[in-house]
Amino acid sequence: MTGEAALREWTIEALARLRREAARSADTHLLRLEFPGFPGIGFYFKDEAAHPTGSLKHRLARSLYLYAICNGRLRPGQPVVDASSGSTAISEAWFARLLGLRFTAVMPACTAPRKIADVEALGGRCDLVDDPSQVYERAAWHAAQGACHLDQFGLAERATDWRGNNNIAESIIGQLAGEPQPEPAWVVCGAGTGGTSATIGRYLRYRGLHTRLCVADPAGSAFAAGWRARDRGAVARAPTVIEGIGRARVEPGFVFEVVDEVVEVPDAASIAAMRLLEEQIGRRYGGSSGTNLVACLQLAARMRDAGGTGSIVSLLCDPGERYDRTLYDPQWLARAGIDPAPAEAALRRTLASGAWHALA
Numbered sequence: 001m002t003g004e005a006a007l008r009e010w011t012i013e014a015l016a017r018l019r020r021e022a023a024r025s026a027d028t029h030l031l032r033l034e035f036p037g038f039p040g041i042g043f044y045f046k047d048e049a050a051h052p053t054g055s056l057k058h059r060l061a062r063s064l065y066l067y068a069i070c071n072g073r074l075r076p077g078q079p080v081v082d083a084s085s086g087s088t089a090i091s092e093a094w095f096a097r098l099l100g101l102r103f104t105a106v107m108p109a110c111t112a113p114r115k116i117a118d119v120e121a122l123g124g125r126c127d128l129v130d131d132p133s134q135v136y137e138r139a140a141w142h143a144a145q146g147a148c149h150l151d152q153f154g155l156a157e158r159a160t161d162w163r164g165n166n167n168i169a170e171s172i173i174g175q176l177a178g179e180p181q182p183e184p185a186w187v188v189c190g191a192g193t194g195g196t197s198a199t200i201g202r203y204l205r206y207r208g209l210h211t212r213l214c215v216a217d218p219a220g221s222a223f224a225a226g227w228r229a230r231d232r233g234a235v236a237r238a239p240t241v242i243e244g245i246g247r248a249r250v251e252p253g254f255v256f257e258v259v260d261e262v263v264e265v266p267d268a269a270s271i272a273a274m275r276l277l278e279e280q281i282g283r284r285y286g287g288s289s290g291t292n293l294v295a296c297l298q299l300a301a302r303m304r305d306a307g308g309t310g311s312i313v314s315l316l317c318d319p320g321e322r323y324d325r326t327l328y329d330p331q332w333l334a335r336a337g338i339d340p341a342p343a344e345a346a347l348r349r350t351l352a353s354g355a356w357h358a359l360a
């Protein structure tokens with residue numbers, strides 16, 4: 001067989017493996033929650049932790065491999081690399097194993113240890129850099145050595161089929177079809193690559209819905225400042241301990257135009273809300289899921305003040321076990337100087353009364 005013929009055969013087999021994986025997987029649950037302070041407002045949370053690799057990055061990793069393969073950028077035996085704060089690396093390592101490829105994740109050294117262990121358990125290598133802003137350059141270096149760069153930050157927004165193919169937005173809107181308020185007032189999500197918000201925002205317009213899109217991001221984030229000033233050069237004013245979101249720069253995949261609102265959430269409030277989710281659902285989720293809940297409650301309080309009813313949809317992004325030794329460890333929190341107790345008290349008052357209580 002010639003090289004080109006062998007490449008075509010490998011491409012066909014790789015796509016078949018990805019298709020079989022999709023066929024074996026089920027859609028994720030859309031959980032409904034009710035809070036006493038918000039009669040008439042339905043809260044829905046899409047449980048993206050239920051994917052085989054534990055986060056919403058399962059969808060993205062599948063799309064990035066498909067995009068690389070169908071563009072002829074990924075060849076048999078070629079190593080694969082990407083920059084990641086962890087969740088994407090876990091999903092990409094899992095698909096690399098499925099396809100029989102070697103995978104290297106370039107991650108900040110401060111990434112939760114559990115995520116690093118998960119990548120390694122899947123046969124991936126971790127190349128840790130001390131300064132989180134170095135991950136892009138380091139991944140580009142691996143690509144220059146011959147690796148295929150999946151490039152989540154550069155390609156997330158275009159690798160996903162935003163019109164359909166059961167993307168996250170199509171799945172949510174389909175699952176809501178029989179609910180009392182099937183056209184949500186708001187969808188709330190975080191932004192890391194910006195891929196999820198771009199897909200949801202585009203799909204809402206495409207379907208002609210009135211639903212608005214809110215991005216929940218850590219206080220002082222680059223996305224919040226950038227979105228407000230329509231400035232792609234904005235940078236974060238403060239670091240965050242919430243992984244997956246709160247990027248230091250405005251990533252190329254973050255589409256300003258499809259976002260209707262950005263709510264900034266202090267880290268302590270995200271962590272407090274993450275604990276409240278555990279109480280409500282009986283399972284642990286990561287910090288960015290808590291960030292989403294805080295923004296949902298802020299929007300719900302505004303709806304209630306205006307006498308409105310409706311539904312609000314958000315995402316549970318990844319499982320809490322990944323943060324056993326960080327966000328869920330009281331000693332780690334104390335060392336980081338974070339006390340979620342005041343924010344937790346404020347959020348509990350909001351849940352009970354429906355009135356927004358400012359976060360400490």
Ligand SMILES: *Cc1c(COP(=O)(O)O)cnc(C)c1O
Pocket residue numbers: 055056057087088156190191192193194195196197243244245286288289317318
């Ligand atoms: C990636 C990620 C997000 C944000 O999603 P994007 O589609 O990359 O914008 C939120 N939470 C977690 C845990 C993530 O890993």
